[in-house]
Amino acid sequence: MRILMTTDTYFPRISGVASSIESFRAGLVRQGHEIDILLPAYDGRKRYAPDDDERALWRIPSWRIPLYPEERFMKFRALRSRRRDMSNAAYDLVHIQTPFIAHYHGVRLARHLRIPVVLSYHTYFEAYVDHYYPKIPGGLRRGSVRRLSRRQCHGVDGVVVPSQAMAEILWGYGVNQPVRVIPTGVKLEHFAEGKGAEFRKQYGITGQRPILLYAGRIAPEKNIPLLFNALPYILEQMPDVLLMLAGDGPARPMLEALVEEQGLSNSVRFLGYLERKEALKDAYAAADLFVFPSQTETQGMVLIEALAAGLPVVGVPALGSADLLGLGKGTRSARNDPMDLASQCVALLRDYGLRARLAAEARQLAAEWSEDRMAQNLSQFYTEIAGRTAAISRRTLSAGAARQR
Structure with a gap:
């Protein structure tokens, strides 16, 4: 099949959505599919991901979003100007990855071409709006998200979600289109090759010092203060523990101030974004435990990456994270409570x-989320949706012909 993925975010913007797109694209290409991506252009940058193929990317001129400097929206006029070229590309299916301009253009293009369209529901927006728009009454903001999500899901032929919890949320919204749980896969061999000793040497960390690692966006919805509130309890029993945070985001200045205020500067290190191909996998290899406090993840790709690296995980089993943490293999679950999180970490x-x-259990569990296995599941869903929409079209044509007779 030839597939067009449409997205409002992609590399160099580092995010779980970008990583998911790249993972599925790589896996689908290995299965013989052709994948093109429609995305915003980012300030003239020429490379967007480690394995870019210039022929597979439709880069559309974009404008910055006020208050969100990392994000871009594609310009409508530029999209319209490329529609004829995309119409001539003979796509078999459109896969929408984000709910903004990419969604509406993807639906219009698919309907114009009379081909199936599916969407991935990556983000639990209902939880996010509580953090970013607190001045809007809770019932209003959550109701608006639910109505928009239901309308967008009903406007496509199928929906992909990364966890069972996210599927149940959409069913609770009243979504009745086909929904399939397909987590983003991980290239297992990549994360098994980290150079932990070199990472420690680079950052001046002794080989004996225990390291707790968090990787992900530094944002309000990630519940990172739980780690800082747990850290003093850990330090009481293990004074040389170091908490490293890989990532960046809008909450970093506030959290850095919190570290200073609590006198934790010698025990916390903000690493910023780590390049995924080498530095991040080395950080996994250098750490002793992966700690993950978020309660809003629809999947939590970093959890699978950590497991693939053989790094035990301590996290809060909420939403998508519960799919992994609930299995109890290579992981330990903690309540959303500093003392409980601390006790789990100290025990390990x-x-x-x-x-x-x-660590051995972690690698075995991660194998169930391999990139190729998840891409195969997505390919099967594409085939099912294409067959279903073709059958509906045939029934519609037959009914029309019967009425004419």
Whole structure:
């Protein structure tokens, strides 16, 4: 099949959505599919992902979004000017990745071409609006998200979600289109090759110092203060523990001030964004535990990456994270409580044998989320949706012909 993916965000904008698109694209291409991506242009940058193929990217001139400097929206006029070229590309299916301009253009193009269209529902927007728009009454903001989500899901032929929890949320919204749970896969061999000793040496960290690692966006919805509130309890029992945070985002200045205020500067290190191809996998290899406090993840790709690296995980089993943490393999669950999180971390840091067992379990569990396996599941869903829409079209034509007779 030849597939067009449409998105409002992609590399160099680092995000879970961008990583998901790249993972599925790579897996689908290995299966023989052709994948093109429609995306915003980012300040004339020439490379967007490690394995870019210039022929596979439709870069559309874009404008910056006020208050969100990292984001871009494609310009409508530029999109219209490329519609004829995209119409001539002989696509078999459109896969929408984000709910903004990319969504509406993707639906219009698919209907114009009379081909199936599916969307991926990556983000639990209902939780996000509580953090970013607190002045709007809660019932109003959540109701608006639910209505918009339901309308967008009903405007396509199928929906992909990364976790069972997200599927149940959409069903609760009243979505009755086909919904399939297909998590984003991970290139397992990549994260098994980290150079932990070199990473520690680069950052001046001794080989014996215990490291807790968080990786992800530094944003309000990630519940990162839970880590800082748990850290003093950990330090009481293990004074040399270091908490490293890989990532960046709007909450970083506030959290850096919180670290200073709590006197934790010697025990916390903000690493900023780490390049995924090398530096991030080295950080996984250097750490002793991966800690993940977020309660708003629809999947939590970093959890699978950490498991693939053989890094035991301690996290709060909420929403999509519960799919992994609830299995209890290579992981330990903690309540949304500083003392409970701290006790789980200390117990594992003190027990090397237990950590080694969890590391082996982690690699076994991660194998179930391999990139190729998830891409195969998505390919099967494409085929099912294409068959379903073709059958509906045939029934519609037959009914029309019967009425004419």
